[in-house]
Amino acid sequence: MQFRLEKRREPSKVMLYATPVAAVLLTMIVGAIIFSAIGYDGVGAVREIFLTPLTNSFKWQDLGVKAAPLIIIGVGLSIAYRANVWNIGAEGQYIMGGLAATWVALSTHGMGGWWTLPLMMLAGVLGGAAYAAIPALLRTRLNVNEILTSLMLTYASVQLIYYLVRAPWKDPMGMGFPQTKRFAAEALLPNIFPGTIVHAGVPIAIIVALVAWFIMSRSVFGYQMRVVGAAPHAARYGGFSENKTIWLALLVSGGLAGMAGMLEVAGPFQRMVPGFPTNYGFTAIIVAFLGRLNPLGVIFAGIVMAITFVGGEVAQTTIGLSSSATGVFQAMMLFFLLAGDILVRYRLKRVAPQEARA
Amino acid sequence: MPNRLELSGITKQFPGVLANDHVSFAVKPGEIHALLGENGAGKSTLVKMIYGIMQPDAGEIRWNGEPVVVPNPKAARKLGIGMVFQHFSLFEALTVLENIALGMDAKIPSRELEARIREVMTAYGLLLDPHRTVATLSVGERQRIEIVRALLLNPQLLIMDEPTSVLTPQEVEQLFTVLRKLAAEGCSILYISHKLHEIKALCDTATILRGGKLVDTCDPKLETSRSMAEKMIGTGLKDIVKAEGRGFGPPKLLVNRLSTSRTGHFDVPVDDVSFTVRTGEIFGIAGVAGNGQNALLDALSGEIRSEDRDAITIDGKGIGMMGTTERRRHGLCAVPEERNGHAAVGDFTLSDNSVLTARDRLGMVVMGLINSGAAKTYTGKVIADFAVKALGPASTAGSLSGGNLQKYIMGREILQKPSVLVVSQPTWGVDAGAAAAIHQALVDLAAAGSAIVVISQDLDELRTLSDTLAVINMGRLSPARPVRDFSVDEIGLLMGGVHGTVEAA
CATH class of the missing domain: 3.40.50.300 (P-loop containing nucleotide triphosphate hydrolases)
Structure with a gap:
């Protein structure tokens, strides 16, 4: 018995939504097998990583807090990727957004007011967008691939944090720790539910996704992103400039990554520390794809990814699974998703072996 | 003398379409036989089965009187069937000689091959320098390479798929001279085209296909272009109504x-x-x-x-x-x-494709937002006025056949009254x-x-x-x-x- 891939007349809607679900299920199954094979309780690991965060209500607030930055960055990336602009450096833009917000928080320390947080937000967005403008400039002027430049700039931004928190921004009262001082109360995100760690970034993430969904599906801007990504030649014929689209895609995705950076530094971190880069920018790439490059899908994908983060921590303590196991699960998910995507456009057809030989 | 090629009851089924439905006809030695039909009539499928690219589901192919199975193109060439495709498979950076050498089944020393190429070229008046790079050749000259490549195998049947679509009228005449000479030497030619006056000028017999079925086998010299066209499309042909003696404005x-x-x-x-x-x-x-x-x-x-x-x-x-x-x-x-990919986006719905070029002229954009209702209405009008075969404005452009997509695109622009x-x-x-x-x-x-x-x-x-x-x-x-x-x-x-x-x- 042999199979052949046959192109579908229309991309399958069912497969479009079924493959992300199948990817998650396959990840669970294969993950269980792999971790059993190397001597862990594989089934237990999968249960701790994928189910405990959902069944244990104490973990829900963690989910929200982890999912928020993933969703915000993932939404931005899903817009850029629609336009075939491959911004891989959201991590760097997230860092620059965080640093710009930190700068506002530190320079207004002790004289802030209601306007401090909005100003930090503005700085965060501009910081992220400005950092994404570098790959945009290089791509549109010199035709340098944005995948390389945006990725490499991430490493530069990490070094910038190390420098800033060790020298100019170092907290004099920090007992030598490389970190800034804790932000003033006006520069910290308010908690939404008293007694929890759920900060204002969580509802903001949902609002960002909803607004992005509306813009992408209804506006000329969204149309432009989609048409440039789907058929650049047709986009030119339709009157959409490719360079302008590259700029918009990078500025929007960079700006949103910067916004996430601001929310993180003013939320959970409360100060800038060397541990600020937490790979949200890279994980959000998986989130964008798992969410089908659709802002509404990104909400769900962000939650799924947050589950693996939270669950990974649970599994670390309960069954002693290494923290890198989370990365393995996330990578498997992306792998299965991309592999399964071929079924959206193609179907498997059984062929008689004799015909295949001819 | 037996027929060079005889098809009886050839049937080929694809998912959703019967590409060939019990097609039977015969090509005599030295005959130039036209295979005529609209796009999608099943000409290409039929020829692919003769050349061994596909296998028929039912029916028999007889070659010089003997029933044969042609498992692949190599076997077809071995039998003496040559084919010149509509789209050439040539490497632009290589010379004529190198391109031909690459396409040969047997390995022949290049000096010997060159001698044989020159022999074939002089015999048929296909003048070409074997050492020229393909990139420097015109389309007509490139086609000659393909013909020489096929003739080197001394074929008894040469299949030509829409050979004149890229040629100037003079090049077409030269090609016909070569084909007539070949036929006179006993090589049969299966000539696929929809250009009726060429078929009348060149072919001895014409087999007309419509919707996978054989409609008629006739002598094109006794038919008019119009009568053959009507057999091809199955209904009467409408003339273009052009008001005579109309003047032009400024x-x-x-x-x-x-x-x-x-x-x-x-x-x-x-x-x-x-x-x-x-x-x-x-x-x-x-x-x-x-x-x-x-x-x-x-x-x-x-x-x-x-x-x-x-x-x-x-x-x-x-x-x-x-x-x-x-x-x-x-x-x-x-x-x-x-x-596909320039005038329209295959992955987008027809409605979204209307937004591509009609959004400004027809007011489909209000304050940066797309009025999808207006796009849908306009698309529906294009579909109705231009008889586009599509399920509706929500079908993707890629799901339409080439002709229907073209009707949609032309309609989309014309109804904007440019x-x-x-x-x-x-x-x-x-x-x-x-x-x-x-x-x-x-x-x-x-x-x-x-x-x-x-x-x-x-x-x-x-x-x-x-x-x-x-x-x-x-x-x-x-x-x-x-x-x-x-x-x-x-x-x-x-x-x-x-x-x-x-x-x-």
């Missing part, structure tokens, strides 16, 4: 010394082109593929902007430096040659019924007062459609003249690069 579109710069390695830029199209006039631009037509269309549509504002003017207003959106606002719509319409290859790959509908729509648009530019490689189309004609060759445009003042020979010479008064003298 000049509408003025192109003045338009040039573009070279972008890629093999593309041909537009070089100092000037012409005028008046209100109500259809201006035809003939030429062999790859002579700057694409650059000309892009330069007119606005995808390539000129540095000179007055290189293109509409009603005296210079639009040369405007982009496509601005030009559309000034009344200029365009349809490029490539449908004052200037520029179209390239408006009926390329479109069946005769749809082509007639598109032609009529263009004539009606001109009658309503638009200026129309038709860029095409199909001379028949240009001669029936246009009022004025010019020929493009290597990016340069010949002087324009009323179409009835041109003879086919003259057009052919211009297409081949002989520029009348100056160079031919």
Whole structure:
């Protein structure tokens, strides 16, 4: 018995939504097998990583807090990727957004007011967008691939944090720790539910996704992103400039990554520390794809990814699974998703072996 | 003598379509046999089974009287079946000799191969230097390589798939001479085409397919082009209704010394082109593929902007430096040659494809938001008015057949009532019924007062459609003249690069 891939007349809607679900299920199954094979309780690991965060209500607030930055960055990336602009450096833009917000928080320390947080937000967005403008400039002027430049700039931004928190921004009262001082109360995100760690970034993430969904599906801007990504030649014929689209895609995705950076530094971190880069920018790439490059899908994908983060921590303590196991699960998910995507456009057809030989 | 090739009851089923339904016919030795039919009639499938690319589900192929199974093209060549495809498989960077050597089943020392190539070339008058690089050859010359490649195997049956679609009239004549000589020596030829006058001029017998079924086998010399066309499409053919003796209005579109710069390695830029199209006039631009037509269309549509504002003017207003959106606002719509990926986005719905070019002219955008209701309504109107076979505005463009997509695209532009319409290859790959509908729509648009530019490689189309004609060759445009003042020979010479008064003298 042999199979052949046959192109579908229309991309399958069912497969479009079924493959992300199948990817998650396959990840669970294969993950269980792999971790059993190397001597862990594989089934237990999968249960701790994928189910405990959902069944244990104490973990829900963690989910929200982890999912928020993933969703915000993932939404931005899903817009850029629609336009075939491959911004891989959201991590760097997230860092620059965080640093710009930190700068506002530190320079207004002790004289802030209601306007401090909005100003930090503005700085965060501009910081992220400005950092994404570098790959945009290089791509549109010199035709340098944005995948390389945006990725490499991430490493530069990490070094910038190390420098800033060790020298100019170092907290004099920090007992030598490389970190800034804790932000003033006006520069910290308010908690939404008293007694929890759920900060204002969580509802903001949902609002960002909803607004992005509306813009992408209804506006000329969204149309432009989609048409440039789907058929650049047709986009030119339709009157959409490719360079302008590259700029918009990078500025929007960079700006949103910067916004996430601001929310993180003013939320959970409360100060800038060397541990600020937490790979949200890279994980959000998986989130964008798992969410089908659709802002509404990104909400769900962000939650799924947050589950693996939270669950990974649970599994670390309960069954002693290494923290890198989370990365393995996330990578498997992306792998299965991309592999399964071929079924959206193609179907498997059984062929008689004799015909295949001819 | 047994028939060279005999098909009986050949049937091939694809998912959803019966591509060939009990097709039976025979080709005699030395006969030039036409296989005639519209796009999708099943010609290609049938030929692929003869050449071993596909296997029939049912039926029998007899070769010189013996029943055979042709498992693959190599076996077909071994039997003595040669094929020249519509799309050539040549490496542009290699020489003629190297290309032929690569395509041979058996390995032959290159000196011996060269001798044999020269022998075949002289025998059939296929003149070509074996050491020239393919990139430097014209399309007609490239086709000769494919023919030589097939003839080296001493075939008893040569299959030619739409061989003349890219040739000038003179090149077509040369090809026919070669084919007649081959036939006289006893080689049978299966000639696939939909150009009826060529079939009348060349072929002894014609087999007509429609919807996978054999409709008729006839002698083309005893038929008229019209009667064969009607058999092909199954209904009476509608004539283009063109009001005689209509006058033209004032000049509408003025192109003045338009040039573009070279972008890629093999593309041909537009070089100092000037012409005028008046209100109500259809201006035809003939030429062999790859002579700057694409650059000309892009330069007119606005995808390539000129540095000179007055290189293109509409009603005296210079639009040369405007982009496509601005030009559309000034009344200029365009349809490029490539449908999928250029004129339309295959993954998008038809409704979304309407937004691509009609959004400004028809007010589909309000404050940056797309009015999808308006797009849907307009798309529905295009589908209805141009008889597009689609489930509705929500079907994706990629799910339509080539001809239906073309009808949709033409409809999308024509119903915007542009004052200037520029179209390239408006009926390329479109069946005769749809082509007639598109032609009529263009004539009606001109009658309503638009200026129309038709860029095409199909001379028949240009001669029936246009009022004025010019020929493009290597990016340069010949002087324009009323179409009835041109003879086919003259057009052919211009297409081949002989520029009348100056160079031919």
